[in-house]
Amino acid sequence: MSETPLIGDFSPAPDRGLSGARVGVVTFPGTLDDRDASRAVRLAGGTAVSLWHGDHDLQGVDAVIIPGGFSYGDYLRAGAISRFAPLMDQVVDAAKGGLPVLGICNGFQVLTEAHLLPGSMIKNNHLHFICRDQRLRVENAETAWTSEYAAGEEIVVPLKNQDGQYVADEKTLDELEGEGRVAFRYVGTNPNGSRRDIAGITNAAGNVVGLMPHPEHATEAGFGPDFSAAGPVDLRGGTDGLGVFISVLKKIVAGAK
Amino acid sequence: MPRIVVDVMPKPEILDPQGKAIAGALRRLGQTGFGEVRQGKRFELTVEGEVTEEILEQARHAAATLLSNPVIEDVTRVEVIVDATIGAGE
DSSP: OOOOOSSSOOOOOOOOSOTTOEEEEEEOTTBOSHHHHHHHHHHTTOEEEEEETTOSOOTTOSEEEEOOBOGGGGOSSTTTTGGGSHHHHHHHHHHHTTOOEEEETHHHHHHHHTTSSSSEEEOOTTOSOEEEEEEEEEOOOOSTTTTTSOTTOEEEEEEEESSOEEEOOHHHHHHHHHTTOEEEEEOSSOSSOOGGGEEEEEOTTSSEEEESSOGGGSSSTTSSOSEETTEEOSTTOOOTTHHHHHHHHHHHHHHHO | OOEEEEEEEEOTTSOOHHHHHHHHHHHHTTOTTOOOOOOOEEEEEEOSSOOOHHHHHHHHHHHHHTSOOTTTEEEEEEEEEOGGGTTTOO
């Protein structure tokens, strides 16, 4: 698919030899960020495949992204109805078999409702919808979606949600901490009251990752945050989120060799 | 037609912002007789025909899987009610 830049100069992804990696992006009714997620996959050098929630076929993709939005209008609970969509049976089975799966924002909520990741998200503790550029620390750089970063590396990506407060019981939180399964942590002020400043977590195998902030919105100069973790950048030039997508593409290509 | 009522409440330790907002509104309205407000959900499942133990068991299963999330919510009631009481309070 050809890309049209809205502002600035569009640079197609450098040839990293990753175009053979096919990443599925699931669309539910009410999903918002599927096109951004697909674009992020292409900007990272991979091939994006659109998946429809009502299908029963993963089309042989090498990884799956469940993007952000308000699937089913957040009716009942965020992610609660999407979790029972026909395609989710395939996603859950494949995830248990090791397929890399990333849930962003509403996608993270879907993954917790599907019990692929522990805990749940409730309303932000200050009750407001929040939209801002958020600094995160990559705590676990060994997952399928974070290997392009160094452990402890900081990134800045947008955060935008209403139900972003991560909660779990103390035992679960202790397990996550003890097993190194906190993938991303908020740096600076905690934006929503999440337990232990948790922004994202991984399953034990490291193939399933969920996070509330949006790395796919920080992958293209001109459309990202005004800051990179390294400091100010040119107007909306932050691309700290790109590493998430390059991580999984490299892992797929390495596995195929 | 009989219905099965399922009540779901946020767990006591879970912040309930909607309940808090309602409590604040009550105070602003001068209704100061209440302390905390907790807001839950009530589902009414209509049953075609008789409510058998099997159907009730299905309702309990639905309450524990789709209708509630055990991480943050408790199912506080799964009960059959007769039509006359619907919407009129029990």
